Amino acid sequence: MLNYREIIRLKSLGYSNLRVGNSCGSSRNTIAEVWKLAQDKELTWPIPNNLTNKDLSAILYPGRLTSQGRKLPDYEYIYKELAKPGVTLSLLWSEYCEKCRHEGMIPYQHSQFSDKYHAYAASKKATLRITRKPGEIMEVDWVGNTLSVIDETTGEEIKAYVFVACLPCSLYSYAEAFPDMKSNHWIEAHVHAYSFFGGVTRILVPDNLKTGVIKNTSTELILNHSYHEMAEHYGTAIIPARPFTPRDKANAERTVGVIETWILAAIRNRKCFSFTEVNAVILEKLTEFNKKPFQKKKGSRFTAFEEEEKDFLMPLPASPYETAIWSKATIQPDYLIPVGNCKYSVPYEFIGKKIEVRTTEKTIEMFFHGQRIASHIRRAYSQEPIYVPEHMPANHRQYLAYNSENFLKWGENIGDNALLVIKNFLYMHKIERQGYKSCVSLMRLADRYSTNRLEQACGTALTYTPSPSLKNIATILKNGLDKVKVKPPSLQSDTSHGITRGAAYFRGGKEKC
Known part of the structure; x- marks a missing residue:
């Protein structure tokens, strides 16, 4: 279709x-x-x-x-x-x-x-020659040979893969080294190339590498999601070369060969200890390469670009494209998606559904059938899952609202007796969280019997013991004892020292106390 x-x-x-x-x-x-x-x-x-x-x-x-x-x-x-x-x-x-x-x-x-x-x-080995218009096409490719970057810690050599972009009209070129040829570096290289040229071409011609092109036939073209998104951001059209047809991007192929000689071979004996250092060397040689005079015509790649092509490039967007990585995931019962060292929530209604996750250096976005359903600011590390209250069922939101501050505030609103019971539940344990369950159960008793009866029941329980249990209060409410006014027992004898036995008791006699 x-x-x-x-x-x-x-x-x-x-x-x-x-x-x-x-x-x-x-x-x-x-x-x-x-x-x-x-x-x-x-x-x-x-x-x-x-x-x-x-x-x-x-x-x-x-x-x-x-x-x-x-x-x-x-x-x-x-x-x-x-x-x-x-x-x-x-x-x-x-x-x-x-x-x-x-x-x-x-x-x-x-x-x-x-x-x-x-x-x-x-x-018949025939070639169809095509005249290139200024500012129309940018051809891109990876150089076949690699450079080496020395790890300062281990001393081991790390391969550096070189990206090349060429404007066919002026042959003005760009090159940069990366630690691998994965999708994020492939797209980052395009962003840097557009910045180097100071504008955007109307057409982008890559090879059929899987990081950019998923499928390319005579009837169907399927691009990598991030690659297509980048093209939309810059307003360009991606037209990959036909498979096994290097002539479709002949200028990039020739530029790759020339760069291998004038840049890679020229710095083969240079020792670089970081990609920043090796790219500084490449930029130095690239400037020389672009200003090197043509052999069969006047000027150089740089002068041809400045005079013939630069003004025809489309302007850069207000902000550069932020490299994004797309992945797929199935929502688990905890409605969390792991990204890096953190877990991020999505609306619980999508549990069991397959979604797409767009990850950048700053944000995490979740999509279902093309519609964004959630977004988070990306964090480097978080021990606890990152939940958005709106993503949670009502009972889960209520559970997360349970904390000592809320329980104490609720107790103050009920009355002094309820507050004393709440404090007893929280502070009788080594860890306050251990008392949360009793506090929640007490709140449910208030929903069942009313806040006034609960306050009376707490007061009744406190007359018997300074540390009433939840069971004591529940029994009082169940039997209606909170409605009965309880008076502390009074003793006729002097109770300042407690109840004492008289001398007659020890003589075996009877004595009223």
């Missing part, structure tokens, strides 16, 4: 039908048709995430039928005609379509026509 969302996004950015077709694996006629239908239906970017490509297809093409039976082009004729001045593949495709209409045949779409011709031309 066509990626209608991507077609509408790229057309909204002002790209041509052919460029959008190359990016989405469709013909330019199809792109023009989709864009016209989208305008007729008043579909504009951004399109809501819940409107899928299947929905867009139903909106744009209700009851659409497919046709079969196509005329095969004469590629030998096309091969010979392309050798003539001014003749292009697009012109020959237009003539081919006109011929098909006269013969009542169905022509191939532009993308199919081009792919079949390129396959035929490759068998």
